[in-house]
Amino acid sequence: MIKIKALNKIYNVxxxxxxxxxxxxxxxxxxxxxxxxxxxxxxxKSTLLSIIGGMNKPTSGEVIVEDKYIAKLPDLxxxxxxxxxxxxxxxxxxxxxxxxxxxxxxxxxxxxxxxxKEIEEKVNYAMQICxxxxxxxxxxxxxxxxxxxxxAIARALVNNPNIILLDEPTAxxxxxxxxxxxEILSNLKKLGKTIVISxxxxxxxxxxxxxxxxxxxxxxxxx
Amino acid sequence: xxxxxxxxxxxxxxxQHRIKHISIFLISTLLITILVSVMFISxxxxxxxxxxxxxxxxxxxxxxxxxNRDDIPNEWIDDFRNIRGISHIQPRVYGEYYHLxxxxxxxxxxxxxxxxxxxxxxxxxxxxxxxxxxxxEDYMIIxxxxxxxxxxxxYKEYYNFLTPQLDIQRVMIFDTMPxxxxxxxNDLILMDIDLAKRILGIDKDKSxxxxxxxxxxxxxxxxxxxxxxxxxxxxxxxKEDLQKSYTNLYNYKxxxxxxxxxxxxxxxxxVLYQRYSMINSSDKKEIAxxxxxxxSIKAIIVLKVFESSIVGIFSFLLxxxxxxxxVFVFDAPLLADIFLGSHNIGxxxxxxxxxxxxxLFSLFMFFMIFFIASVLIPAWxxxxxxxxxxxx
Numbered sequence: 001m002i003k004i005k006a007l008n009k010i011y012n013v014x015x016x017x018x019x020x021x022x023x024x025x026x027x028x029x030x031x032x033x034x035x036x037x038x039x040x041x042x043x044x045k046s047t048l049l050s051i052i053g054g055m056n057k058p059t060s061g062e063v064i065v066e067d068k069y070i071a072k073l074p075d076l077x078x079x080x081x082x083x084x085x086x087x088x089x090x091x092x093x094x095x096x097x098x099x100x101x102x103x104x105x106x107x108x109x110x111x112x113x114x115x116x117k118e119i120e121e122k123v124n125y126a127m128q129i130c131x132x133x134x135x136x137x138x139x140x141x142x143x144x145x146x147x148x149x150x151x152a153i154a155r156a157l158v159n160n161p162n163i164i165l166l167d168e169p170t171a172x173x174x175x176x177x178x179x180x181x182x183e184i185l186s187n188l189k190k191l192g193k194t195i196v197i198s199x200x201x202x203x204x205x206x207x208x209x210x211x212x213x214x215x216x217x218x219x220x221x222x223x
Numbered sequence: 224x225x226x227x228x229x230x231x232x233x234x235x236x237x238x239q240h241r242i243k244h245i246s247i248f249l250i251s252t253l254l255i256t257i258l259v260s261v262m263f264i265s266x267x268x269x270x271x272x273x274x275x276x277x278x279x280x281x282x283x284x285x286x287x288x289x290x291n292r293d294d295i296p297n298e299w300i301d302d303f304r305n306i307r308g309i310s311h312i313q314p315r316v317y318g319e320y321y322h323l324x325x326x327x328x329x330x331x332x333x334x335x336x337x338x339x340x341x342x343x344x345x346x347x348x349x350x351x352x353x354x355x356x357x358x359x360e361d362y363m364i365i366x367x368x369x370x371x372x373x374x375x376x377x378y379k380e381y382y383n384f385l386t387p388q389l390d391i392q393r394v395m396i397f398d399t400m401p402x403x404x405x406x407x408x409n410d411l412i413l414m415d416i417d418l419a420k421r422i423l424g425i426d427k428d429k430s431x432x433x434x435x436x437x438x439x440x441x442x443x444x445x446x447x448x449x450x451x452x453x454x455x456x457x458x459x460x461x462k463e464d465l466q467k468s469y470t471n472l473y474n475y476k477x478x479x480x481x482x483x484x485x486x487x488x489x490x491x492x493x494v495l496y497q498r499y500s501m502i503n504s505s506d507k508k509e510i511a512x513x514x515x516x517x518x519s520i521k522a523i524i525v526l527k528v529f530e531s532s533i534v535g536i537f538s539f540l541l542x543x544x545x546x547x548x549x550v551f552v553f554d555a556p557l558l559a560d561i562f563l564g565s566h567n568i569g570x571x572x573x574x575x576x577x578x579x580x581x582x583l584f585s586l587f588m589f590f591m592i593f594f595i596a597s598v599l600i601p602a603w604x605x606x607x608x609x610x611x612x613x614x615x
Contacts, residue, residue, distance in 0.1 A: 050611045055609075056609065079518060079520070094614060095512075108516040111522040115228065116231070159517065
């Protein structure tokens with residue numbers, strides 16, 4: 001499903017402030033598994049996640065997701081890839097604050113040329129999975145952290161992608177909301193999704209549905 | 224990609240971004256209002272003047288002595304009448320009547336009301352006029368500016384002109400000129416030619432100019448030569464000359480405004496560019512969110528173009544509507560004075576609605592290209608930049 005081969009990411013190449021974020025990363029994620037990228041802040045796990053999500057380009061190496069060499073895809077194909085294969089949940093949710101929950105979740109569907117009815121069906125389904133349907137018309141800026149998180153997950157799910165990437169999903173949640181998140185992730189796995197989580201939270205260490213934990217330190221896989 | 228849901232989302236975004244757009248919307252509406260007002264005034268005046276010129280005779284011949292206009296003897300009419308191609312010829316009296324106490328000047332035009340062609344022209348302008356009654360006594364038709372002046376001085380039914388021989392010549396007010404001809408007729412007094420001669424002190428057997436019609440305009444150049452052959456000391460003003468001078472006069476004025484507008488527009492574009500290129504973190508984030516959720520650069524650009532187009536189109540339309548009301552309902556206070564200049568009689572001009580849609584369309588295109596480009600360039604820059612970086 002996801003193969004990373006000899007991946008390097010260097011910022012400001014050749015400049016005084018050159019910085020190696022990822023160094024010779026190799027790993028594989030099988031379909032319908034949950035993989036945790038674990039490391040302290042600044043270790044490079046978020047960069048790795050954004051490269052897998054096609055939002056950042058590696059300096060060298062190969063990123064193969066669903067048989068696509070995504071580092072080499074032109075913009076239109078990369079956008080299609082993001083729209084069809086990937087659902088990304090950001091650490092700080094990145095919702096459009098002035099839009100309602102429903103409108104935020106529908107964003108990935110807008111450029112697809114779907115009818116209003118199709119969009120409504122898909123958004124409602126995503127909201128049900130994430131237990132946020134009751135806040136459908138609420139403006140996003142009025143939501144709590146946990147609710148925002150659920151909206152962000154619903155938005156990531158709405159296109160029915162095979163892969164869900166979550167960047168520090170518990171960083172802005174209290175323990176109760178973290179538990180809710182774990183429940184949602186468990187359900188997503190049951191739905192056949194492949195999930196990659198970047199986190200430093202020990203909560204994910206003991207989850208029975210997590211197949212693999214990859215430790216990252218200073219841009220290297222350490223264990 | 225562009226379907227009903229895309230458009231619904233677009234309008235939703237425009238609504239949500241209304242605070243961001245409002246300043247640009249107001250500035251651009253103001254600019255469009257000013258420019259379109261100038262355009263409306265200019266085209267309305269030109270249209271009225273050119274319509275007036277169109278209804279005039281093809282040639283006006285004046286006698287010149289030592290570079291100055293001199294009265295023309297009536298025999299000259301017979302000299303010219305024999306020239307082939309002239310369909311109609313008649314004398315005309317045209318002169319200024321100075322009102323000493325108020326320092327105002329009226330323009331008196333004397334026409335031969337017995338002439339069938341002239342009589343028909345008058346009937347065209349004044350629908351239902353009783354020419355026989357008009358000819359039966361010393362009557363005059365006056366412009367609205369003259370009427371206002373007479374009213375203020377309690378001359379409701381007649382006015383007493385003072386002839387050069389210091390005789391009083393009472394002339395009854397028969398009618399007023401149509402309001403929509405004010406630009407031309409505001410200070411005009413129309414009367415019988417013999418009455419005009421008495422008031423202006425012109426000999427009975429002379430007139431100030433001779434007007435003639437030549438239906439075949441390909442003959443105009445030849446005809447000019449023939450007229451000069453008959454009398455070399457003449458000045459010939461053709462309808463074309465009048466059209467050119469009016470067009471040049473108002474093109475010059477609107478050209479001046481166009482330059483001012485260009486400077487304003489350029490400044491506006493810089494402001495606009497700055498406004499959108501200094502995109503704040505929420506704008507940047509929004510574009511990055513679209514990219515992260517699978518929107519292509521093209522889709523984002525289309526969204527932004529549409530978003531700015533809606534703002535641009537609505538501000539343009541609002542500007543045009545305000546300009547229309549300002550010019551054609553309120554008669555463009557302040558701006559009208561710049562165009563028409565000071566006038567010796569109080570001006571109360573009504574602009575006749577006349578719109579050159581081709582010019583309006585050109586302005587619209589010109590405005591929208593600048594408007595969209597100013598928004599598009601910064602949006603494109605962000606859309607093509609690193610998503611990850613924009614979200615951090």
